[in-house]
Amino acid sequence: MHTILKGKSKEVTIGIDRPFVMIGEKINPTGRKKLAAALAEGNLDYVRMLAESQVAWGAEVLDINVGVPGLDELAVVKKLVEMLASAVDVPFCLDSANPDVLAAGLAAAPGKPLVNSVSGEQKKLEMVLPLVKDRGAAVIGLTMDDNGIPKTSEERLAVAAKILERAGQLGIPTEDVIIDPLVLTVGSDSKAALVTLQTVKLLRKEFGVNINLGASNVSFGLPERPTINAAFLTLAIQNGATCAITDAARLGQTVKAVDLLMSRDDNSMRYLKYFRAAETLRAKEAEQAG
Amino acid sequence: MHTILKGKSKEVTIGIDRPFVMIGEKINPTGRKKLAAALAEGNLDYVRMLAESQVAWGAEVLDINVGVPGLDELAVVKKLVEMLASAVDVPFCLDSANPDVLAAGLAAAPGKPLVNSVSGEQKKLEMVLPLVKDRGAAVIGLTMDDNGIPKTSEERLAVAAKILERAGQLGIPTEDVIIDPLVLTVGSDSKAALVTLQTVKLLRKEFGVNINLGASNVSFGLPERPTINAAFLTLAIQNGATCAITDAARLGQTVKAVDLLMSRDDNSMRYLKYFRAAETLRAKEAEQAG
Numbered sequence: 001m002h003t004i005l006k007g008k009s010k011e012v013t014i015g016i017d018r019p020f021v022m023i024g025e026k027i028n029p030t031g032r033k034k035l036a037a038a039l040a041e042g043n044l045d046y047v048r049m050l051a052e053s054q055v056a057w058g059a060e061v062l063d064i065n066v067g068v069p070g071l072d073e074l075a076v077v078k079k080l081v082e083m084l085a086s087a088v089d090v091p092f093c094l095d096s097a098n099p100d101v102l103a104a105g106l107a108a109a110p111g112k113p114l115v116n117s118v119s120g121e122q123k124k125l126e127m128v129l130p131l132v133k134d135r136g137a138a139v140i141g142l143t144m145d146d147n148g149i150p151k152t153s154e155e156r157l158a159v160a161a162k163i164l165e166r167a168g169q170l171g172i173p174t175e176d177v178i179i180d181p182l183v184l185t186v187g188s189d190s191k192a193a194l195v196t197l198q199t200v201k202l203l204r205k206e207f208g209v210n211i212n213l214g215a216s217n218v219s220f221g222l223p224e225r226p227t228i229n230a231a232f233l234t235l236a237i238q239n240g241a242t243c244a245i246t247d248a249a250r251l252g253q254t255v256k257a258v259d260l261l262m263s264r265d266d267n268s269m270r271y272l273k274y275f276r277a278a279e280t281l282r283a284k285e286a287e288q289a290g
Numbered sequence: 291m292h293t294i295l296k297g298k299s300k301e302v303t304i305g306i307d308r309p310f311v312m313i314g315e316k317i318n319p320t321g322r323k324k325l326a327a328a329l330a331e332g333n334l335d336y337v338r339m340l341a342e343s344q345v346a347w348g349a350e351v352l353d354i355n356v357g358v359p360g361l362d363e364l365a366v367v368k369k370l371v372e373m374l375a376s377a378v379d380v381p382f383c384l385d386s387a388n389p390d391v392l393a394a395g396l397a398a399a400p401g402k403p404l405v406n407s408v409s410g411e412q413k414k415l416e417m418v419l420p421l422v423k424d425r426g427a428a429v430i431g432l433t434m435d436d437n438g439i440p441k442t443s444e445e446r447l448a449v450a451a452k453i454l455e456r457a458g459q460l461g462i463p464t465e466d467v468i469i470d471p472l473v474l475t476v477g478s479d480s481k482a483a484l485v486t487l488q489t490v491k492l493l494r495k496e497f498g499v500n501i502n503l504g505a506s507n508v509s510f511g512l513p514e515r516p517t518i519n520a521a522f523l524t525l526a527i528q529n530g531a532t533c534a535i536t537d538a539a540r541l542g543q544t545v546k547a548v549d550l551l552m553s554r555d556d557n558s559m560r561y562l563k564y565f566r567a568a569e570t571l572r573a574k575e576a577e578q579a580g
Contacts, residue, residue: 186550186551186558187558190550190553190555190556190557190558191553193550193551193552193553194551194552194553197528197551218551222558222561222562223562223565224543224547224565227543227544227547228547228550228551230520230521230524230544230547231520231524231544231547231548231551232547232551234520234521234524234525235524235525235528235548235551235552238487238525238528238529239528253514253517254517254520254521257514257517257518257520257521257522258521258525260476260480260483260518261476261483261484261487261508261518261521261522261525262483262484262525263480263481263483263484265480266480267480268476268477268480268512271512272512272513275513275514
């Protein structure tokens with residue numbers, strides 16, 4: 001099953017028989033003071049730099065979230081998406097809890113964007129899915145509902161089934177729904193990662209859908225987070241995850257290594273290309289840092 | 291199924307329900323000029339330092355190979371094993387292609403050592419297994435035979451079955467045979483890792499035995515080898531590998547992260563303990579380096 005996203009001209013295919021797709025996570029002001037300030041001041045140059053840097057590090061889709069308290073998000077998201085569309089040719093993943101902001105972003109985005117996100121919550125299903133359908137977009141479906149995040153894989157699968165069913169009823173094809181089985185931090189619950197990994201496996205088997213993960217929650221509160229995140233993403237890819245909202249600069253080489261090991265990279269071409277690009281980028285960043 | 295190894299007093303249990311066991315790879319002069327020179331000169335202090343350092347970095351078993359051309363290996367292995375037994379309290383993994391050297395090492399080793407290795411080759415089976423049986427040791431069985439390393443998982447499984455059968459006929463219990471499904475470099479064959487990972491899965495399912503891997507062959511000839519090795523080991527552990535002959539300093543944090551993610555580390559205790567020990571070791575090494 002292939003989820004096809006489109007930018008201005010670039011098309012990205014997400015699928016189990018394709019190299020793993022990284023969705024750049026950095027255009028999201030939550031926990032990023034500098035970006036929050038830049039958005040509040042209308043300093044779009046900084047956001048453009050974040051976009052270009054993530055694409056250079058191998059992000060094939062960019063998440064865009066403008067959630068800063070007090071900001072006129074509707075105006076900002078329109079302006080920002082238009083600017084980014086002229087700066088980078090990748091599909092966008094519009095990320096907001098506010099359906100109006102999603103609608104404004106979807107209207108401004110080129111090609112076929114992704115929506116982050118719907119869930120099994122009644123209100124979300126009712127407000128977000130029609131936007132996705134009207135725009136002909138794809139959507140990430142989180143396996144949580146009005147009762148929160150289920151503890152077991154089976155219950156998360158049931159939520160996924162509900163989202164897929166409701167999407168289908170509206171005429172959104174299954175291949176345009178990417179399920180995110182969610183992960184809690186393993187620091188507070190030792191079974192947290194295992195439940196998510198098991199859910200990935202079952203989603204693959206039962207529905208054959210594409211599967212997204214946020215790869216950094218899992219390590220919250222623990223030291224050496226990139227090591228845990230890299231290991232978690234590696235395990236999830238083997239179980240059938242096909243994309244992740246992540247830090248491409250940190251996890252790119254691991255993702256390329258896993259593609260290589262899973263025989264999705266003939267003659268190591270993509271791995272070697274990424275390695276050379278990363279070397280050049282690191283040299284440039286070191287030079288800029290003085 | 292548990293493989294129990296013993297040092298002077300320390301016991302190490304290898305099993306799918308236990309934390310992953312790292313066997314320190316560094317006491318092997320192949321490709322290590324400084325160690326080869328130290329062994330040739332009888333400079334056992336350097337070897338002792340290598341042993342202590344690996345144990346500090348989390349190696350729970352130490353591989354010992356004294357294969358230097360022209361060296362009286364029989365005399366050296368005896369002396370070295372005795373010295374190491376007084377320096378570190380971990381089980382040893384005696385590593386030689388020469389059965390006489392294995393026999394001398396086994397005689398000198400305390401507790402219950404591991405033998406690296408037998409294979410499905412007729413001559414190996416005949417010469418190595420009786421040594422293992424007589425000493426009450428455990429043994430690593432490589433899935434290759436007189437025709438070389440089989441291309442498919444099924445053929446590697448057949449070699450494993452032959453080794454297990456021959457061991458059983460001699461009275462070596464199945465839990466004392468650790469199967470190594472071997473990995474070739476993914477740089478020259480894009481399916482190399484996948485075949486090994488599939489073999490790990492089948493070995494676990496068919497025989498339930500413990501499974502060892504050398505985790506560095508896979509990346510031979512490629513850049514950023516530690517990233518590939520870490521990803522490969524992570525994938526293999528998820529499929530059922532239970533120990534690896536590896537560089538503990540490089541892969542220790544990844545191994546602890548995988549144990550944590552697979553819920554083999556309640557309250558992240560081992561992960562955090564390893565992180566703190568690694569911090570201390572890095573500080574000490576930086577200080578020594580001046």
